[in-house]
Amino acid sequence: MAPNDSVESNGGTRGTAGGRRRAARYIVPVSVAGVAAATIGLVPALASTGDPDLPKITAQQLIEKIAASDTERLSGTVKISTDLGIPSLGGLAGSFAQGGDDGGKGGSTADPQAKMTELASGTHTLRVAVDGPDKQRVSILENAAEYSLIHNGDQVWAYDSKSNQAYHTTGGRAGQDSGKKAEHSAPAPESVPTTPKAFAEQALKAAGPTTSVTVDGTARVAGRDAYKLVIKPKESGSTIGSVTVAVDAQNGVPLKFTLLSSSGGKAVVDAGFTKVDFAKPAASSFTFTPPKGAEVTEGDDAKAQREADGPEGLGMFPGADGLGAGGSGAKDAKVIGEGWNAIAEIRTPGGTGLPSKESGDVPAEAQQFLDSLGDKVSGKFGSGRVFKTRVVNALMTDDGRVYVGAVTPDALVKAADGAS
Template sequence: MPRNEPTEVTDGWDGGRSPRRRKAVRYAVPVAVAGVAAATIGLVPAFAGSGSPDLPKISAQELIAKIAKSDVQQLSGTVRVTTDLGLPSLPGGGAAAFGGEGHGDGPKGADEASASPQNKLMELASGTHTLRVAADGPDKQRLSLVDKAAEYSIIHNGDQVWAYDSGSNTAVHSTADAHGEDGRGHHGPKGLPKGLKNATPQDLAKEALKAAEDTTSVTVDGTARVAGRDAYQLLIKPKQSASTVGSIRVAVDAANGVPLKFTLTPKSGGAAAIDVGYTNVDFAKPAASSFSFTPPKGAKVVDADKERAKAGRQHSKDLKDLKGFKDRKGLEGFKGGDGPNIIGKGWTSIATIKGSGSGLPNGKDKGAAGDAGAFLDSIGQKVSGSFGSGRVFSTRLVNALITDNGTVYVGAVDKQALIDAANAAK
């Protein structure tokens, strides 16, 4: 059979989506990359398998359609996860360095924090991890993070969701949202971080393919063997030069259209920053026992629904107290959950949050503020423009500019794109 050669998607092809749909997702990839990169990434290239199988020729449009039509509901397998974003080492390390422990609406005790999905998400921000996954339709999923000394599992079965950390012997229980995330009656785990739900190549590939429009080149670039299965390789490249993304490669199962491997390589080169894939996969119905869970004897059980309700009441009280402030100096930029403003399009979209005017500590300040400023100077690069001055904090994929007045510009774009955005907003 003929070997598959690169074929490119015609500019403007959108897989049948309406202009309104294209507008809604035009910056999905950069935003999704930033969020997913902090949560689920990785697969060393070694297990991709040897050899390039001979498969019937297929166009990029046909391969994307094959992914879209794939309706595999049942599978089990192992996913290798590795993250190499080039994040700076922060004092305290781990989840705490990112505000992990006690952050969000989850349990706040030490044992509870170890079993909280919000904190497990932070552990996936660097290094290599192994996940075991199983799914049987929209109402039954299991994901286990396997460590050398312990195992962490999330089990979703109907309206029940359990998270269990064997290291602390702590289980967190919650009920599923009856309306589901998509409003179609699917039971989505309530309060489960999106990053942990997007733990497979399928989820990451769907986000990437949302950008198949005029800012993107999409081609079929040969074939591969992944987890013992024949696959086509879909190659996605930004056409916008300011993007820090070099390419995304998705290995797609030739038989059923399921993405088996997702690899994102930065424009700067080197190892993949985001690389997720199966080491083995089985599309048979998993055993019913895969989705059953009973807390082990002696385990500490936390009711996450009660904790969440308690946190909600405290949040309401805090907002009420905030409205009662007479002196609101320093709160001018607070907009009560309006969220960031997105400027630009496609791969060069930039999220911006207007500052309050207070800005960051300066290394010339005295005392603790000066120490904090000196540390920020050591991990950030000072920049200036017509907007004023600020610092750029960089990873291999996502860069952020924080101006001296506290305004933040962040995206999967290079430093100059952030400065240009700040200058234009002046």
């Protein structure tokens, strides 16, 4: 019992004071409860203070706002995080693309086709600048190094400060015609998105009867008011859960892009501006002179060879250029299904699948390694292996067919059975 409880029996003012103290023992908790209740009531308001109060807009109006955006000048910093569920590519992508890691023999480490594929894994910080359709620049910031890709008129330069190698080609933006309207993206190969707008355009290509498109509130991105456009597949079977695009409320430029997997977990792709300025970038942003001693590779011949070799796409959306679209060179490819559940069927040259011990293609001791590649599956089509990422999955059958798409492994098996 608390010491003050005894004063109640002593009468006089001591009893009055004690009564006040006793009352206070009950009043204070009630007051705290009241403050707590009021605070709980304020939580939603406090939590939403970062979401601007903007005029209502429909999904169709927001899509039209993106399409009608005439903003052709901007600069800023973009953070891209990609988690496809595969090991970080790091410099491996460049090494494989060039046939080795010695730029002098296998190709330039500044080659955009090799370098930009590194964005397919890990977290990267980019600086971007755009001034109309003929001037773009993107720089990938690395530890004590920087990779820059610059398009100015009919000149395209790339420079890797780590290796002091430069890459030069002419004829406009790398991989695209110089006459195209500015797309607020970097002068990268067109199948490698580098800004929220480039990602959003790929996703919007998939919008159709199989797609749900809604507006889900507002947000603040890089200090700008934005609407949130949400794109979702209507049918099951796709590995893509949803795509959210934060669209600048004033000028219609996508500021942030987030792709979630249907299996949950962290974002597969999260690309957004952390800083953005729509003023005219400095002219010096688009000028480049190779530093003294830099090794310069002319890229026209290499580019023509890559185009002859076939599609290079990293696209992860149905209908986008690249994977699943049956690009140039994929003459034996066909598309099964439509929309988000589209699957590309490709016949491998010679009609052969992975080598196996039974076929005598590999020694018995190597079979254990091969067995660790993918999951063994079977069906009416025969047997094969499924290779999985968080978005794109592929089934390679033993008779040399490949089924690939942003769909579940079960959907791939079903497609292979239907095609048998």
